[in-house]
Amino acid sequence: MSDTGFDAVLGAMADPTRRALLDALAARGQASASALASDLPVSRQAIVKHLAVLEEAGLVSSARAGREVRYTLRSQALDATARWMSALAGDWDRRLDTIKRAAENTENND
Amino acid sequence: MSDTGFDAVLGAMADPTRRALLDALAARGQASASALASDLPVSRQAIVKHLAVLEEAGLVSSARAGREVRYTLRSQALDATARWMSALAGDWDRRLDTIKRAAENTENND
DNA sequence: CTCTTGTGCAACTCTGTGGTTGCAGCTGAG
DNA sequence: CTCAGCTGCAACCACAGAGTTGCACAAGAG
Known part of the structure; x- marks a missing residue:
């Protein structure tokens, strides 16, 4: 119940670089790893890894376009x-409400 | 705008043990670190650290009650x-919608 | 065909942090 | 007063993962 991929999303969103990456992607709407690498102060490889994590979490999707891969x-x-x-x-x-009421009851009823 | 403590919450929620801790706390409604330590397969000290993170993120609050500290x-x-x-x-x-429209426009208008 | 550009894979470093143990210090209970 | 239980601090270990570099490969541009 507490695990239908939410943990993946949480984990993905927890990283500052990844959030910046999502921001950059939001600004471009669609971009390749190399393009995004020029927006952030990290190497292209780092971007690729982050994109993999984000895709795993379902936050982005990739589609090949010729010799480059577009992320959305x-x-x-x-x-x-x-x-x-x-x-x-x-x-x-x-x-919390339930427990609070129970406590008040006990307090009263004892 | 993307940082009024949300990153702290994200970071806090990203950890499985921390989520389990929140669950345990939800079940008890209120508990001390030692009590919670008996619910999870980690040491009391680990619990304390996690609770500190959670409190920093504003997900729990602590209140001293005699010689113990109750978390809520x-x-x-x-x-x-x-x-x-x-x-x-x-x-x-x-x-994305905006960009998609722009793309269609360019495509049409070129 | 050749050059350029972007991707993919792999090895490696290094910091962050989840987790542990040990001990000292309060504070309520008897 | 004395004992027991819970907290707080500090040192320490170990693994995950964020980031890097280097190189090989694929595919559009000239």
Whole structure:
């Protein structure tokens, strides 16, 4: 229940460079690893690795275009994770509320 | 804009042990580090470190109760991050749409 | 055909950090 | 007062992964 790929998204989003990469990709809309490498202060190889992680998490998708590989953002995984987090937050509230009531009851009923 | 503590939340949530810890805390509603240590297969010290990270991210709060420290879940930071992610997903969609239209225009207008 | 450019693979370094153990210091319980 | 339990600090180990460099290969441009 707590693992339909959300952990992959979380792990991917946790890295600053990766978020910057997503930003750069959002700005370009579509770009190759080499192009993105010129936006960030890291080597092309590092970019490639990050893109692999992001693709694994479903945050980007790749498509070969001639001799280069174009990467595109995929919002669905991000959106799904957002919903999951929101639901989790709600769950916490619910549980805490339940426990708080129980505590008050015990306190009163003892 | 992309950094009001969201990165801290992301970083905190990215760790499996930390998520398990949050789960355990959700189940208990409130617990000390020692108590939580009995729920997870790691030492108390590891728990303490994780709790520190979680507190730094605003996901839990601590309160001294006599000789022990009680930790409680804080849903707001999680919820805020969820909203941020959702907004980001929307932003991606918007940008991609814009770029796609531009591309079609160029294609048509050339 | 040749040159250029982008990709893919592999080996390697090094910092961050998750995890451990040990010990000292408080503080409530008896 | 004394004991037990929980916290806090510090040193230390080990692995993951972020980043690099180097080279070989594929494919459009001239």
